[in-house]
Amino acid sequence: NAGVTQTPKFRILKIGQSMTLQCTQDMNHNYMYWYRQDPGMGLKLIYYSVGAGITDKGEVPNGYNVSRSTTEDFPLRLELAAPSQTSVYFCASRDVKFNNEQFFGPGTRLTVL
Amino acid sequence: GQQVMQIPQYQHVQEGEDFTTYCNSSTTLSNIQWYKQRPGGHPVFLIQLVKSGEVKKQKRLTFQFGEAKKNSSLHITATQTTDVGTYFCAGIITGTASKLTFGTGTRLQVTL
Numbered sequence: 086n087a088g089v090t091q092t093p094k095f096r097i098l099k100i101g102q103s104m105t106l107q108c109t110q111d112m113n114h115n116y117m118y119w120y121r122q123d124p125g126m127g128l129k130l131i132y133y134s135v136g137a138g139i140t141d142k143g144e145v146p147n148g149y150n151v152s153r154s155t156t157e158d159f160p161l162r163l164e165l166a167a168p169s170q171t172s173v174y175f176c177a178s179r180d181v182k183f184n185n186e187q188f189f190g191p192g193t194r195l196t197v198l
Numbered sequence: 199g200q201q202v203m204q205i206p207q208y209q210h211v212q213e214g215e216d217f218t219t220y221c222n223s224s225t226t227l228s229n230i231q232w233y234k235q236r237p238g239g240h241p242v243f244l245i246q247l248v249k250s251g252e253v254k255k256q257k258r259l260t261f262q263f264g265e266a267k268k269n270s271s272l273h274i275t276a277t278q279t280t281d282v283g284t285y286f287c288a289g290i291i292t293g294t295a296s297k298l299t300f301g302t303g304t305r306l307q308v309t310l
Contacts, residue, residue, distance in 0.1 A: 116296065118297070118298075120300075125305075126302075126303075127286060127300050127301065127302045127303045128241070128286070128300040129300075130297060130298075130299075130300075133296060133297055135296050141296070143297065175240055175241070184246050185229065185231065185246055185290070186231075186243040186246070187231075187233075187241075187243060187288075187298065188243070189240040189241050189242070190240065191239075191240055192240050
């Protein structure tokens with residue numbers, strides 16, 4: 086199993102540009118999450134999904150959108166990028182059948198200039 | 199809002215010293231998890247505690263879940279340089295089973 090994969094690893098955007106952060110998991114987990122982590126800080130939940138076709142807002146959803154058309158994929162869309170969205174973005178999936186462990190992807194480091 | 203706080207924010211120890219981080223929630227938790235994040239890496243699951251008063255050990259790491267299920271601690275005995283990283287607690291707040299609320303994290307630095 087590859088686990089949770091994220092692309093790209095790094096990206097620089099100009100203010101006002103848009104992009105999609107990709108996230109894929111091959112563990113057949115229904116629950117998936119997007120977090121952002123600012124330097125030296127904790128994880129803040131952006132959006133989450135409990136299954137294909139179902140998404141919900143987390144703590145900091147403004148400026149982002151998600152979709153979940155398949156169990157495997159959970160892309161995060163940034164519209165009109167702003168410097169405040171400079172952060173490291175982590176995608177995670179959760180194994181609710183065993184021990185609720187969240188498996189994190191390697192992260193995408195995004196800079197908005 | 200619902201918060202999960204950790205103290206201390208940062209601790210620097212000499213190798214061989216013990217280390218403890220404390221996690222406190224403003225509301226009751228269904229369970230508590232602990233994650234470790236190495237510098238430049240992603241969080242990695244360490245353990246989950248579910249029962250009130252539960253204690254679990256993993257080699258030099260001891261995890262406790264408070265009787266009221268509102269606090270938890272992670273204790274590392276005889277730290278090693280490989281313990282360097284940030285330790286996060288994460289709880290499922292009762293009634294919000296779909297998501298974890300992460301603590302603020304404790305960054306541990308270990309020097310020889």
